[in-house]
Every structure is written in structure tokens, then in C-alpha cells.
Amino acid sequence: MKPKLRLPSVLKPHSLGFQLLSRSLLVLAVILLFIGIFQYVVMREFLFKNKAETMQNQLLSVPRDVLANPDGIPEGNGRGRGPMFFLPDMTLAVIDLQGNITNMSNWPNSGTPPKLPQSVYDEALKKKMRLNYKITRDDQGNEQLVVLQQLDMRGRVLGVVQLSTSTAPLNDVAVRQLFTFISLSLLAMILGLLSFIPVMRRTLVPLSKIVDTVGRIDAGSLDERLPARQGQMEVDRLALSFNGMLERLEASFAAEKEAKEQMRRFIADASHELRTPLTSIHGFLEVLLRGAMNQPNRLHKALTSMHSESERINKLVRDLLLLAKMDRAPIMEMHEGALDRLIKEMEPQLRLLAGNREVALRMDAGTVCLYDADKMKQVVLNLFHNAVQHTDPEKGRIAIALTAVEGRIELSVTDNGAGIPEEHLPYVFDRFYRSESSRTRKAGGAGLGLSITRSIVEAHGGTIRAESRVGEGSVFAVSLPDPPPS
Numbered sequence: 001m002k003p004k005l006r007l008p009s010v011l012k013p014h015s016l017g018f019q020l021l022s023r024s025l026l027v028l029a030v031i032l033l034f035i036g037i038f039q040y041v042v043m044r045e046f047l048f049k050n051k052a053e054t055m056q057n058q059l060l061s062v063p064r065d066v067l068a069n070p071d072g073i074p075e076g077n078g079r080g081r082g083p084m085f086f087l088p089d090m091t092l093a094v095i096d097l098q099g100n101i102t103n104m105s106n107w108p109n110s111g112t113p114p115k116l117p118q119s120v121y122d123e124a125l126k127k128k129m130r131l132n133y134k135i136t137r138d139d140q141g142n143e144q145l146v147v148l149q150q151l152d153m154r155g156r157v158l159g160v161v162q163l164s165t166s167t168a169p170l171n172d173v174a175v176r177q178l179f180t181f182i183s184l185s186l187l188a189m190i191l192g193l194l195s196f197i198p199v200m201r202r203t204l205v206p207l208s209k210i211v212d213t214v215g216r217i218d219a220g221s222l223d224e225r226l227p228a229r230q231g232q233m234e235v236d237r238l239a240l241s242f243n244g245m246l247e248r249l250e251a252s253f254a255a256e257k258e259a260k261e262q263m264r265r266f267i268a269d270a271s272h273e274l275r276t277p278l279t280s281i282h283g284f285l286e287v288l289l290r291g292a293m294n295q296p297n298r299l300h301k302a303l304t305s306m307h308s309e310s311e312r313i314n315k316l317v318r319d320l321l322l323l324a325k326m327d328r329a330p331i332m333e334m335h336e337g338a339l340d341r342l343i344k345e346m347e348p349q350l351r352l353l354a355g356n357r358e359v360a361l362r363m364d365a366g367t368v369c370l371y372d373a374d375k376m377k378q379v380v381l382n383l384f385h386n387a388v389q390h391t392d393p394e395k396g397r398i399a400i401a402l403t404a405v406e407g408r409i410e411l412s413v414t415d416n417g418a419g420i421p422e423e424h425l426p427y428v429f430d431r432f433y434r435s436e437s438s439r440t441r442k443a444g445g446a447g448l449g450l451s452i453t454r455s456i457v458e459a460h461g462g463t464i465r466a467e468s469r470v471g472e473g474s475v476f477a478v479s480l481p482d483p484p485p486s
Helices: 016-061 064-068 118-125 168-203 205-216 233-289 296-328 339-354 373-389 422-427 449-459
Strands: 090-096 101-103 133-137 143-153 156-166 335-338 358-363 368-371 397-405 408-415 463-469 473-481
Touching: 016 133, 016 143, 016 156, 016 168, 064 143, 118 143, 118 156, 143 168, 168 205, 205 233, 233 296, 335 339, 339 358, 339 368, 339 373, 339 397, 368 373, 368 473, 373 397, 373 408, 373 449, 373 473, 422 463, 449 463, 449 473
Parallel strands: 358 397
Antiparallel strands: 090 101, 090 156, 133 143, 143 156, 335 368, 397 408, 408 473, 463 473
């Protein structure tokens, strides 16, 4: 089998290179066509004018007395013999004031002078030395160039002298010039086509690179980026747009992957948290069914433990429902008020939760912001309860500070507990996350308190952060915006 002839990609009919090449050549061809037509018209007019000036000079060189006596000079027998001029390829005639034409080049094959309208002759009588020529056709239909010159003698106008010649030679020169121009234009277009193909191919290299790079990109290689500095403004803008789209896709895929991973962890942690109390309740029920229900002491202990575990389940479900509401569309009853007054109202409850731990309050007066009172109480209780869980019951110290900074209200809860390792700090607000390496419950809770706190703070338009050093304690800081000016 003969190998198939493969055209360069630039010459494929539907390629961008072919369209650019064909349209460029079409525009060039139209421009050259207009230039050729314009050149032909201008050249033809130039040749006619130049020939007319030459013919006028010839007319001016003929003696006026000879032209003024077209009837001729007497011969030996007394009859007149008209003068006869030999002008190759031309005809000479005199038109008197009455419009009579006298052919003064009356030799064999000299041709007949063309006759113009009388109005043209009348106009020529008014022009003395100005160049006056017309294009007309003779009796045979041949195009003629006619030069008219006023004939005067001793200040008296006698008529008009007419010199005419065929325009065929002049037209031939103009046509040959046009044919030469067209031939050179076609040759230039062919050479341009041959040289334009590699130039176009090289010009489209950046676009081909983009196509190849995009072809390699899939869901697993979104980190690929297109070269954005190739010296072509449009291609660079296209590459930058593609790179921006890839960055957004990569971020979207990463967010989706993270969401799936969080959902997987959430389901696993929720299952773990629910399984433990349910297993405990199931175990106590088995003990009761085996006869412990007839023993008052064991029955009371079993019912007390089952009640405690059911409370844990209820609290877990309430927390999960609250988080779901905060994620979906948090309903906040925001009112402007002094946050320090709210915390002072909570002080007895906080000291009761702290037990023997030292509690210090340091609050600036007039810390006004927009907040939901119930939700903000939950934030303070969650942070304070977290500090209570991680500090020594006797030597623990917990400080609550409320300060007003530029455009913000800062609320911080500081403790002197064991601290959080640095590697755990980025995850302390994740759901079901506990910094202990084991899943023991010595610190209590399911790991949802800080997640709920962050959701509430973000619903208020604020931020929360954690700072800690192992062995020195932790600081949880909430930043809330000032109320907008009324």
C-alpha cells in the first residue's frame, strides 16, 4: 500500500492556521487587485496625456500659413495642390469656422479623421495654448486619441487643427504593464505562501503547547500549568485564564476530597461515640435480664448507669443537630449590647464550674458588639468548660479577658493546663477531634464543643484561634467585629 500523503496541520481545511493563511492571502489578493486596477487606470491616463503633449508639440511645429491655406498652392496648369503631411499612424485635419473638415494627411491608407461634435470644436476655439485632447471612436469603431489646437493667424482665429491617432499601442503598453504586475503579484503570493507556512507553524507553536498540556490534564493531574509567558498576548491571556480555571478546579477537587474525608471521619467518629453508650446500655440490660433486676442494689446501679449513658447520647444528638443547623442556615437573633455585662452575669455559674480552680476576669467597660445572647453564652461556657477539663482541680488557673481593639472586640480564655502539642493545634476545631492519642474519656466530651464554638463565632462574622505550649497552657481567642454605625 502506498503511504498516505499527510498535509501539514497548517494546510488542513478546518485548522486555525489554514483559516489565517487563506484569509490573509484573500485580503492580500484583494489589495493587489485594487492596486493593479488603480495602476492600470493611472498608467493609461499618463500615457494618453504624454502622447497628447507630444502630438500638441508636433502641431505647434507645423507652419501656420500652411495650415491656414488647406486649398494648396497653384501648379503649372493653374490648379491648386493641397499640402499633404506624412505623419505615421496619425491623421491631420483642419476644421474651419463653418465646421468643414479638410483632411491634410490624404495619402493611401492614411485613414479618415474622426469627427467630433460641434460643441467640442466650439470649446477648442476658445483655448489657445492649453492642452486639449479627447478620446473618441472613428467610423470603424476604433478608439482614437484626438488633440485639438486653435488655429489663428495674425490675431485672427481661422479654425481648429485636429491631430488624431489610434490608442491601441498605448492600451497595449498599459495592458502589458498590468499583466506584468499581475504576474509579479502571483509570484509574490506563491513565494509568500511557501514562506508563510513555516512562519505560521512556528507562530502556532504556543497554541499547540497549550493543546498538548490540556490533553494531559485529568482529575489526577490538575497541578499541571500552562506556560503563560510565550510572547503572544492573546495566547498568554488564554493560558492565564486556563491556569486560573485549573486552580479553581484543583481547589474544588481538593475541597470535595476533604469534604468526603471529613464525612468519612464524621460517620466513623459518630458511630464510635454512639456505639460506646449503646454497648454499655445493652450490657446492663443483659445483666438485668439474667436476674440482677431482682437485686435492688444492682438494679439501682444499672439504672443509674443506663440513665447516664442515655444522657450522653441525648447530648451528642443535640450537639449534632445544632451543628447541622449551623451548617445549613444558622438562625441568629442579633442585638447590640455590652459583652462584658453578659459575662459578669455568668460569673457565678463559671465559678461554680471551676470548683477550686482560680478564676480571674479582666474586662474593659463598654465592649459593645452585635451578638446573640444565648449563642454567645454557649461560646463562653464551651471555652470555659474546655479549660476546666484540661487544668488541675486544685492548682488550675483560668483567666477570661475582654478588650476592645481597633474595630474589633477580643475575648480570650487562658488556662495553665497541660497544653496542646503543636501538631494537634490545626485540628482542635474539627468535629470529634481530641488531642489525646487514645480514645479514653478521662477528659470527657465527644469532641464537638470547639466545633460548635467555631460555627457560632463564624455566624457572628468573627474568628477564633488557638495558641498553646505543652506544659504552659492554652489560649483560645475570639475576635468579633464592632457594630456598624447607625
